[in-house]
Amino acid sequence: MDFDRRFAIGLGLRIMFVFVGLSVLAWSLVTPDLGAARVLAFAIAAAAGAGLWRYIQRTNFEVARFVEAIRFNDLQARFSRPDAGSGFEVLGDALDAGIRALRDDRARLSEASRFYEALVDDVPVALLTIDAEGRVDLANKTARKLFNRHGGARSSDFECYGRNFAAALASLAPGSSQTLILDLDVGPQRAMLRAGALARLGGTTRVIAVQVIQQALNAVEVAAQSDLIRVLTHEIMNSMTPVTSLARTAAQLIAEADKDNDPAIADARAAVETLARRADGVMHFVETYREITRPPQISRRIFAASPFATELQRLFEADGDWEQVALSVAVAPQDHLIDADPDLLAQVVINLLRNAADAATMNGDAPKVALRIEALRSGRTRIEVEDNGAGVPEALRHDIFLPFFTTKKTGTGVGLSFARQVLLAHDGSIEVDGRENGGALFRLVL
Secondary structure, eight states: OHHHHHHHHHHHHHHHHHHHHHHHHHHHHHSTTOHHHHHHHHHHHHHHHHHHHHHHHHHHHHHHHHHHHHHTTOTTOOOOOTTOOTTHHHHHHHHHHHHHHHHHHHHHHHHHHHHHHHHHHHOSSEEEEEOTTOBEEEOSHHHHHHSOSOOSSBGGGGGGGOHHHHHHHHHOOTTOEEEEEEEETTEEEEEEEEEEEEEETTEEEEEEEEEEOHHHHHHHHHHHHHHHHHHHHHHHHHHHHHHHHHHHHHHHHHHHHOOSSOHHHHHHHHHHHHHHHHHHHHHHHHHHHGGGGSOOOOOOEEEEHHHHHHHHHHHHHHOGGGTTOEEEEEEESTTOEEEEOHHHHHHHHHHHHHHHHHHHHHHOSSOEEEEEEEEOTTSOEEEEEEESSSOOOGGGTTGGGSTTOOSSTTOOSOHHHHHHHHHHHTTOEEEEEEOTTSSEEEEEEO
16 A cells, blocks of 8 residues: 555654664764763754654544544545645545545435435335334324324324223233224224334334224225116116016007906006006116216316305205205315315215205204314315214214215105215215214215
8 A cells, every 4th residue: 555655664764764863963062172062962862753743643644634533423524635745645545435435335324314204204004113112102193183182292192092002002902903992083984903012222113003094994885885886786787677567568469469458457557558668667676776886987176265165155045845954064174175076975964954844844943063173183185064963873973975865755865875975085084973963964074
C-alpha cells in the first residue's frame, strides 16, 4: 500500500533526526567549553523527538476521529487532506471512502426501513403490538381507523369494542387464532384475530392481526342467495313456459267453442282464462325476481350530504300518502361529503323512509320518522332512519334482509335485500336495531 511505504519513509527520517540530535547532544556533553552547543543540541534533539511523537500520534488521531464520527453518527465528517504529505492524504482518502460506504449503507437501510414501515402502515389488516408490560399500541393506519373510541393503552381499555376482544388482547398466545364479534362504528362485525411474536430490545412483543371478515361473509351469503334464486327461477320458468302456452291455447279453443248457450262451457272458459292469467302472472313474477341475481353496478362520486338530505326530504314530503308523518332531518357536520353512488343510495334511503313512515302510521296517531347523516371518526358515513312504529322483532332482524322475506301483506321482500346489495357494493353495511321507546332503527355505514 502506498500509505505504508510513504509512512515508513517518513518515520525512518524522523527516527534518524532524533538519533542525530541525541548524538550531537551526547558529543556536546563530553566535550568541554561547548555550553551554547549543548543548548542547541538539546533543542534539536527535543524538536526531533517532538516531531516523531506528533508523526506517530497523527495516525492515531485520524483513526480516533474516524471512530468518533461513527460513534456519534457523524457521517458527514471529512478526512481528506491533499497537502498532508507522508501518505496521510492517502489515509484521509481511505477514511473518507469508508465514511461514504457507511453513509450509502445507512441510506439503503433507511430507504428499506421506510418502505417496510409504509408497507405495514398501509396493509389493510389492523396490527396491534403488545409489549411485555402489557402496553397495546396501534401499529398501522387500519388499526387507528378501526379502533378510535378507546382511551388508554391497556388491554382492558379496549373493552368498548367487546369484552372478548379485550380478553384476547391480554391472553391470545403467539401462533393461535380466534374469531369473535367486534363492536365497531359500523356496528357488530365478525373478525379474525391471529397472534404472533417478535423479538424486540431483548424482549418479546406480541403482534395481533385483526381482519374484519363480516363484509366477506355477507358477500358470500348474498352470492349464495343469488345462485339459489337463479337456479330456482330458471327451473320455474322452464316448467311454467309450456303451462302458460297450453293455458292460452286452451282458453282460445274454449272461447271459440263457447256459443253462449252452454253454462258448463262458460264455466270452463272462465276457469281456463283465470289459469292463463295466473300463469302469465307467475311468469312475470319470476322474471321480475331474476333481477335480484344481478348485483348493482355503482358509480361512486363525492357529493355534499346536506343537499342530498334536503332532496330526500322533498321527495318524501311530495308523496301524498305520508302527509301526516313528521320527518326530521339532521346532518353533522353540515359540510360533510359522502363518497357513494348518489342515485342508488337515494333509492335505498327513500325506500327506508317509506317503510318507516308505513310502520309509524300503523302504530300510532303521531307518526314520526327521522333521517340522520353523520361523519364517523374513521372517515366513513353513517346514515340512520328511525321511526316510532312497532319495531322489528329481534328474531327477524336478520331475516328481513333475505330475498322474498317480508312481514307486509303487500310486500315483495325485495327492497331490503336490494338495499343490502347496494351497501355491500359500497363496502358498507346495513343493519336494523330497536329504539328504547319503541320503533325500528336502520343503520347504514359506507
